[in-house]
Each structure stands twice: as C-alpha cells, then as structure tokens.
Amino acid sequence: MAQHHTPHPQKTHYQAIAMGVSFGGLHSLQTILPKLPATFPVPIMAVQHHDPNGDDFLARHLNSLCAVRVKVAEEKETATAGTVYLAPANYHLLVEDDHTLSLSSDEKVNFSRPSIDVLFESCADVYGESLIGVILTGANSDGSKGMQMIKEVGGLSVVQDPQTAEAATMPESAIAATEIDHILPLTEIAAFLLTIVNPAAKNTSKTNTSCDTL
Amino acid sequence: MDVPVTKRCAVTSRRETEKIEIQLLLEAIFLRYGYDFRQYSKAHIRRRIRRHLELSNMENISAMQHRLLTDYDFFQMLLYDLSINITEMFRNPSFYLVIRKHVVPVLATHPFIKIWHAGCATGEELYSMAILLKEEGLFSRLQFYGTDFNDLVLQKAKEGIIPAKAIQEYTRNYQQSGGTHSFSDYYTARYERALLAAELKKKMLFANHNLVVDQVFGEMQMIVCRNVLIYFGKELQDRVIRLFYDSLCRGGILCLGSRESLRFSSLHDSFKQLVETEQIYQKKY
Ligand SMILES: C[S@@+](CC[C@H](N)C(=O)[O-])C[C@H]1O[C@@H](n2cnc3c(N)ncnc32)[C@H](O)[C@@H]1O
Numbered sequence: 001m002a003q004h005h006t007p008h009p010q011k012t013h014y015q016a017i018a019m020g021v022s023f024g025g026l027h028s029l030q031t032i033l034p035k036l037p038a039t040f041p042v043p044i045m046a047v048q049h050h051d052p053n054g055d056d057f058l059a060r061h062l063n064s065l066c067a068v069r070v071k072v073a074e075e076k077e078t079a080t081a082g083t084v085y086l087a088p089a090n091y092h093l094l095v096e097d098d099h100t101l102s103l104s105s106d107e108k109v110n111f112s113r114p115s116i117d118v119l120f121e122s123c124a125d126v127y128g129e130s131l132i133g134v135i136l137t138g139a140n141s142d143g144s145k146g147m148q149m150i151k152e153v154g155g156l157s158v159v160q161d162p163q164t165a166e167a168a169t170m171p172e173s174a175i176a177a178t179e180i181d182h183i184l185p186l187t188e189i190a191a192f193l194l195t196i197v198n199p200a201a202k203n204t205s206k207t208n209t210s211c212d213t214l
Numbered sequence: 215m216d217v218p219v220t221k222r223c224a225v226t227s228r229r230e231t232e233k234i235e236i237q238l239l240l241e242a243i244f245l246r247y248g249y250d251f252r253q254y255s256k257a258h259i260r261r262r263i264r265r266h267l268e269l270s271n272m273e274n275i276s277a278m279q280h281r282l283l284t285d286y287d288f289f290q291m292l293l294y295d296l297s298i299n300i301t302e303m304f305r306n307p308s309f310y311l312v313i314r315k316h317v318v319p320v321l322a323t324h325p326f327i328k329i330w331h332a333g334c335a336t337g338e339e340l341y342s343m344a345i346l347l348k349e350e351g352l353f354s355r356l357q358f359y360g361t362d363f364n365d366l367v368l369q370k371a372k373e374g375i376i377p378a379k380a381i382q383e384y385t386r387n388y389q390q391s392g393g394t395h396s397f398s399d400y401y402t403a404r405y406e407r408a409l410l411a412a413e414l415k416k417k418m419l420f421a422n423h424n425l426v427v428d429q430v431f432g433e434m435q436m437i438v439c440r441n442v443l444i445y446f447g448k449e450l451q452d453r454v455i456r457l458f459y460d461s462l463c464r465g466g467i468l469c470l471g472s473r474e475s476l477r478f479s480s481l482h483d484s485f486k487q488l489v490e491t492e493q494i495y496q497k498k499y
Contacts, residue, residue: 075444076451076478088473091444094257102255103473105441106262106298122257125229153225 120146
C-alpha cells in the first residue's frame with residue numbers, strides 16, 4: 001500500500017457524494033449540510049426515507065439553513081457542484097452516465113421508495129472510485145448493499161458512528177456488510193467531507209492510482 | 215483498506231462489458247420484436263436487466279440475448295420486467311382534486327369528451343377518472359382509450375379487477391381526492407379480489423400502442439400520461455410530447471406525473487400550466 005501513497009494535490013479525486021439517511025435524519029442533515037460552503041466542489045445526492053405523502057418541506061427547510069443549494073431532485077437535471085439533491089417522496093433517484101438525474105417508480109426496495117440501495121448502486125456505476133458513500137442514522141438496513149457496491153468499484157465509504165446516531169441499525173448494518181473507510185461521529189462528518197473533496201487538501205485517505213498508471 | 219488496484223481494474227472492465235452487452239441486448243430486442251428501448255433511461259434499463267438476470271438463473275446478459283431471440287415467452291417476461299407496471303387508484307389524490315376543481319369546467323365545454331390514458335398499465339387510472347367524471351356529471355359524454363405496449367397488463371385492465379387488500383388504501387385515496395359518494399359503490403368484493411363496476415367499463419377501449427413507434431390515433435380532449443416519461447431519455451420524451459400535442463384539440467388538457475414536466479420539451483411554450491401545484495397543462499388556442 002505504501003508505494004501508492006503519492007498525493008495528487010492538483011485535482012480532487014472525488015466527483016460526487018451519495019448519502020443515505022432514515023430515522024433521525026432531519027437532525028443529522030441539519031448538523032452536516034449547513035457547514036458546507038456554497039462553493040462545495042461536488043454534488044450530493046441524498047435519500048431520506050420519509051412519509052410518502054410528505055411535500056417538499058424538508059428541502060425548503062434545509063435550503064433556508066444552508067449555503068449549499070438544497071432541492072428536490074428533478075428528472076433530467078444535471079447533478080452540479082454545490083447542490084444537494086433529495087430524492088422525492090415515492091420515487092427512486094438514479095444517476096445517468098452523463099450525470100443527469102432520473103426518477104423511477106419501480107417497486108419498493110427494502111420496503112422503501114426512495115431506496116438508498118438503488119441510489120448507491122447507480123452512483124457506483126457512474127462515478128466508480130470517484131464516489132463517496134455516506135450512511136447516517138436509520139432504523140433499517142437500506143443502503144448496506146449499496147455501500148458494498150460502492151466499495152466494489154473502489155469508492156470511499158463513510159458511516160456515522162452508531163453511538164452518535166438516533167437509530168444505530170442502519171450504520172451498524174453498513175459496517176457489518178462491507179469495509180468502511182471512516183466511521184465518524186456526526187459532528188465531524190461535515191469537516192471530513194470538506195477536507196476530502198477540497199482540491200487543495202492532501203488526499204490522505206486513499207490512493208489515486210488508476211488503471212492507466214499501471 | 216483500499217480495494218487492490220488490479221481488482222478495481224477488473225471491476226471497470228466488467229462494467230464496460232456489461233454496457234456493451236446491454237446495448238447489444240436492446241438492439242436484439244428491437245431487431246427481433248420491434249420494441250425499442252434504446253432511448254430509455256440507461257440507469258433504469260441497467261437496473262431492470264440486472265434484476266432480470268438475477269432471477270433468471272442465466273450466466274450473463276449475452277446468454278439472455280441469445281435466449282430471447284429464439285424464445286418468445288422468455289422475451290415476454292423480460293418485457294414485463296422492463297415496463298414498470300406499478301399503478302394504483304386515485305394515485306396522488308391531490309392530482310384528482312385539481313382535476314375536479316380546474317379541469318372539469320374545461321372538459322364540460324365539450325359536447326363529446328375523448329380521454330386517452332397512455333401507458334395505462336392495469337388501468338386503475340382510467341377507472342379512477344371514470345368514477346370522478348361520473349360524479350361530476352360528465353359520464354354520458356365520455357369515451358376512454360387506455361393504451362400500453364404491454365398486452366399482459368392491458369388484459370388485466372379490461373377485466374377491471376383489483377386486489378381486495380388494496381381497497382383500504384384506494385378508499386382513503388378516493389376520499390382525499392374529493393370523492394362525493396362511497397368508494398364501495400364502485401366495486402363488488404369477492405374473496406381476495408374486487409370487481410370494478412361494469413358500468414364504468416362500458417366507456418373504455420383498450421388497445422396496444424407503443425409510444426416510441428406508433429402514431430396519433432384521434433383527436434383527444436384530454437391525454438393522461440403519468441409516470442411513463444420518467445423512463446425515457448430526453449429525445450424520446452420530446453417525440454412523445456409532440457405526439458401528444460398533435461393528438462390534442464385546441465384547449466385540450468395534458469396531464470403528466472407529479473414529478474414530470476414540460477421543462478425540457480421544445481413544445482414547452484405551446485402549452486400553459488393550468489395549476490402550479492400539479493403537472494396539468496392546456497394546449498394553447
Ligand atoms: C409506472 S406505469 C404508470 C401507470 C399509470 N400511468 C400510473 O401513473 O399509475 C408505466 C407504464 O408505461 C408503459 N410503457 C412503457 N413504455 C411504453 C411505451 N413505449 N409505449 C406504451 N407504454 C409504455 C409500461 O408498460 C407501464 O405499464
């Protein structure tokens with residue numbers, strides 16, 4: 001591992017963050033997102049399980065607290081830096097190869113629509129090793145399979161420390177399912193993401209060696 | 215903690231192979247059966263094909279391709295999996311509330327009202343609309359056309375049978391949608407199933423119609439196409455919106471799913487949005 005430890009300070013290795021959160025999610029998102037600057041260099045796609053009849057309240061509420069833009073994902077819009085896209089109630093959120101967003105009303109996965117696994121799987125396909133997967137608080141195990149796929153394609157896995165989560169099941173299940181690169185207390189997640197996606201910061205967490213350089 | 219570099223490269227090439235296999239599979243379906251999925255959302259198609267592969271016990275997508283070229287039943291099953299047939303009665307009650315309040319007055323100006331439900335799946339949407347318009351006193355003037363490109367769901371739509379376990383939810387939806395009667399007036403429960411009122415069916419015709427290749431089939435006062443366009447790529451969406459535009463009378467109504475819009479369509483300016491909160495548009499005069 002040591003021989004790969006050449007940091008590439010010029011370019012940020014990461015292109016996107018996929019985030020999954022369920023029970024207790026409002027508090028977690030309120031803790032993380034307001035700490036990110038408007039210039040946050042990558043888009044965040046997020047699934048928050050919520051009431052199927054819920055409106056766009058959550059997005060509006062978070063948007064009012066944050067410097068980054070928070071909105072409900074619209075189909076065919078392009079995922080852009082500095083923006084958090086929340087999956088709409090009752091639709092799965094997916095990403096296309098050209099980074100536009102797609103919605104689907106396919107059957108529920110893990111009793112959930114939107115499902116974190118569906119989002120993570122499609123993000124893993126598109127972004128590969130340039131993806132960061134983040135699992136936060138939740139009372140079910142949605143997202144574990146998706147996190148496994150993110151690891152399979154060489155992405156980075158981050159999980160909220162179950163001890164700091166309102167509901168520990170979801171982070172615990174992700175930890176059991178695959179190797180997790182970083183298990184962090186809730187209050188440290190924003191700072192960590194900032195460091196890791198910031199082009200100027202040293203990329204300490206993983207190597208940048210790609211197929212081409214071999 | 216890193217995935218070893220060589221493993222990562224194997225993963226990359228596996229995904230490249232999968233992409234090629236999917237493209238070839240779609241080409242094979244088109245050449246053999248005329249169903250064209252080549253302009254659907256790639257992420258969606260990839261997910262469905264993976265799922266189908268998992269359930270089918272086949273080795274890989276190329277094996278699926280070979281099988282479907284020679285086995286029509288196998289193709290039918292894949293088609294079923296590629297077309298998401300999920301639907302419900304009075305899905306999104308707020309949509310139907312707006313229809314009652316803002317669209318019924320527009321429809322009432324026509325002596326004869328033709329309504330096309332494109333991508334109707336098992337037909338719950340038509341039955342819902344029929345109930346609503348009956349309560350609003352327009353029933354005698356109605357003719358519904360339900361189309362889908364999947365014959366299996368059209369057969370079910372004709373039967374008008376819903377699972378009894380869905381009734382509680384549908385009743386709630388019906389009430390929230392501004393229903394003025396009792397939902398139980400419209401079905402007869404038989405064990406696990408409920409049969410929707412035969413009277414409603416009299417106003418409905420069901421036919422196979424593929425939005426990708428088929429043409430206009432008449433002038434409509436309203437077109438309802440919900441949760442179908444989300445599965446299409448941009449160009450295909452545009453083609454279908456044009457088809458709808460050409461099929462509508464002046465002042466005709468176009469209803470899309472709650473997360474669909476005309477935002478990216480080149481015909482955006484040829485419609486006006488009737489109500490801000492729902493994706494209900496009127497073709498300009
Ligand atoms: C998710 S269902 C929507 C059902 C209903 N409109 C609703 O919103 O509840 C999508 C339907 O579109 C149909 N469909 C997909 N592609 C089509 C095409 N090219 N032409 C006609 N129907 C199509 C599928 O077979 C499926 O029944």
